Amino acid sequence: MFEVPDDLRYMESHEWTTTDDVARIGITDFAQDELGDVVFVELPDEGDELTKDEEFGVVESIKAVSDLYAPISGTVVGVNEALFDQPELVNDDPYAEGWMLEVEPANEAEFDELLTAEEYREQTE
Amino acid sequence: MTRERGSPYAPHADAEMAAMLDAIGVDDEEALFDIPEGVRFDDEFGIEPRSEQALRRELTALLAKNDDLTEFMGRGHYDHYVPSIVDSLSQRAEFITSYTQYQPEITQGFLQALFEYQSMLVELTGLPVANCSMYDAATALAEAARLADRVRQASGTRVLVPEFLRSGKRGVLDNYLAGAEMTVETYPMDDGNVDFDALTELVDDETAMVYAENPTVRGTIEERLSDIGDLAAENDALFCLGTDLVALALLEEPASVGADVVVGEAGVLGLPTAYGMGLGLFATREEYLRQVPGRLVGVSEDAADKRAYTLTLQTREQHIRRERATSNICTNQAWVALRAAIHLAWLGPSGLVDLAEDCVRDAATLAERLDALVGLQAPIHDRHHFREFVVHTDQPAAAIAEDLETEGYAVHVVGEHLLQVCITDANAHDADGLVAAFEEVL
Numbered sequence A: 001m002f003e004v005p006d007d008l009r010y011m012e013s014h015e016w017t018t019t020d021d022v023a024r025i026g027i028t029d030f031a032q033d034e035l036g037d038v039v040f041v042e043l044p045d046e047g048d049e050l051t052k053d054e055e056f057g058v059v060e061s062i063k064a065v066s067d068l069y070a071p072i073s074g075t076v077v078g079v080n081e082a083l084f085d086q087p088e089l090v091n092d093d094p095y096a097e098g099w100m101l102e103v104e105p106a107n108e109a110e111f112d113e114l115l116t117a118e119e120y121r122e123q124t125e
Numbered sequence B: 001m002t003r004e005r006g007s008p009y010a011p012h013a014d015a016e017m018a019a020m021l022d023a024i025g026v027d028d029e030e031a032l033f034d035i036p037e038g039v040r041f042d043d044e045f046g047i048e049p050r051s052e053q054a055l056r057r058e059l060t061a062l063l064a065k066n067d068d069l070t071e072f073m074g075r076g077h078y079d080h081y082v083p084s085i086v087d088s089l090s091q092r093a094e095f096i097t098s099y100t101q102y103q104p105e106i107t108q109g110f111l112q113a114l115f116e117y118q119s120m121l122v123e124l125t126g127l128p129v130a131n132c133s134m135y136d137a138a139t140a141l142a143e144a145a146r147l148a149d150r151v152r153q154a155s156g157t158r159v160l161v162p163e164f165l166r167s168g169k170r171g172v173l174d175n176y177l178a179g180a181e182m183t184v185e186t187y188p189m190d191d192g193n194v195d196f197d198a199l200t201e202l203v204d205d206e207t208a209m210v211y212a213e214n215p216t217v218r219g220t221i222e223e224r225l226s227d228i229g230d231l232a233a234e235n236d237a238l239f240c241l242g243t244d245l246v247a248l249a250l251l252e253e254p255a256s257v258g259a260d261v262v263v264g265e266a267g268v269l270g271l272p273t274a275y276g277m278g279l280g281l282f283a284t285r286e287e288y289l290r291q292v293p294g295r296l297v298g299v300s301e302d303a304a305d306k307r308a309y310t311l312t313l314q315t316r317e318q319h320i321r322r323e324r325a326t327s328n329i330c331t332n333q334a335w336v337a338l339r340a341a342i343h344l345a346w347l348g349p350s351g352l353v354d355l356a357e358d359c360v361r362d363a364a365t366l367a368e369r370l371d372a373l374v375g376l377q378a379p380i381h382d383r384h385h386f387r388e389f390v391v392h393t394d395q396p397a398a399a400i401a402e403d404l405e406t407e408g409y410a411v412h413v414v415g416e417h418l419l420q421v422c423i424t425d426a427n428a429h430d431a432d433g434l435v436a437a438f439e440e441v442l
Helices: A029-035 A108-113 A117-124 B014-024 B052-063 B084-090 B108-125 B137-151 B167-180 B198-201 B226-236 B284-293 B335-369 B397-406 B428-441
Strands: A014-016 A023-027 A038-042 A055-061 A063-068 A074-079 A101-105 B160-162 B183-187 B209-214 B238-244 B262-264 B282-283 B297-301 B307-311 B388-393 B412-415 B416-424
Touching: A014 B238, A023 A029, A023 B335, A055 A101, A074 B297, A074 B412, A101 A108, B014 B238, B052 B226, B084 B335, B108 B282, B108 B297, B137 B262, B160 B167, B160 B284, B183 B198, B198 B226, B198 B284, B282 B284, B335 B388, B335 B416, B335 B428, B397 B412, B397 B416
Parallel strands: B160 B183, B160 B209, B209 B238, B238 B262
Antiparallel strands: A014 A023, A023 A101, A038 A055, A055 A063, A074 A101, B262 B282, B297 B307, B388 B416, B412 B416
16 A cells, blocks of 8 residues: 555645645655656756646656646745755655655645545545 | 568568457558558659669669769868778677667677767767767757757857858758757857857857857867857856867867867768768766767666666657657667777777877878969968868869869869868878879969
8 A cells, every 4th residue: 555645635647745835745655656766856946936737847767757747836935956866765755855846835725626635545546 | 562471671461460450450551540641652663673783783883973083071071091990890790780779688799889989988078978979960069959958047049150160060950940949140250260259249148059169160270169168158058069089189178178068070980981971979068968869878787786788868768758858869870889989999099199190280281282382372271270271272263173173183162262171091192192283283
């Protein structure tokens, strides 16, 4: 079973987000397992704008490359630069050390459009 | 069309085709394609069958129509003597394949050779990443401009190239960049080299890339490369330097003058000049590793901890990420790169320097001898030269070139009163003949 924390919201494309005033975004335990060893993460810069459902970056593993999609719209206020040197953090700890972006949400109503933990669990079972 | 016996390129007999179509539930193979009528070929090829012997006779007769001239032509294609070891090693059966070395388990030898080629480029350029080839210098230059567009933060799309640039290079660059919505502009030259003050006026934060060559297309040695590098860096533009393997043996290391990308013709070694074939060299900084076009061979370890080579970082390539591939070139010049690597290895560091020094000395000597003739001034640029130089002729240059042809020599006409002459180890022994021919026709 993959870890799916109850307090997060999810996308069908396997990104998670917190619902805080500054939301943290990453990819799920299921996604990191499917990808295999992550070798590279390409992320936007601080100050960049995200648009919900649009690509914001790329995660590359030894066997695949996947685009990352924004679960919410907003402004990037933090980037996990540790991933540039240690992309394996995404595999080791996808919900904590392996976070990717911190975003100031542009529209909090967007959180409600995302999957709940239960809905996401159903999707990945 | 019947395929009862199959074909070496589509080795399926009719019965096998029918079984496959049946398995996927379509009536005929046409159903698998959607080719518009307008682009379909519906005619005979009009190729008459001939015996091998007859074909040879016909081709020999065609080839006999070529003039038998001794060439002193350069401008991008340089005829260096290719030692026989290059043919005998590169034509070993293990290396004769048109396929890319996708499968490391059966291509370690070839992959190692390509890795060596990359390593030699790294050593010559000082830049830490080199790919294992592009088609030619022109495509390498165009790919550098696309790289500039991807890696720069600023939005500018101007590419600045020298006024003196071979039209073939300019044409490929224009073609590539038309689709990318980038614009190409020229900056003026001053006595064969970059007019640095004029370039300074032109570079701005809309400039994506500044391209310069060393040696220049006129064979002069560019003297202000560090200044050009600084100017590009100050304006957040990429500095792309065009050069070649032999010249790099003597020139200042491109990395130390601020070059972000080095492009050029690596086929100066290992390759005859015939057919205009090329081998594009491409080297760049490590930070652009994931933006490099073309193939990269990497070294790793296998399960038994032995050194192993493999094509690496293929996630940049279009067979993995079509839309976001760094380049739509999906072919390279592996076998030609192998030949260049063999030639380079055969020369060794000191042999390469000797060859490059000959290119300086022989060009200077020949220019001096031509300059001594009444009606010629050579070289017209008061610079150091490498391999080639421009000659001013009092009479129309085209007429002189034509007369030289009747004497058995070919040179480039580059202006109404300008000829360009190139000398290498391959034609140096004919220098006396060329000088005599000039004397004859002046």
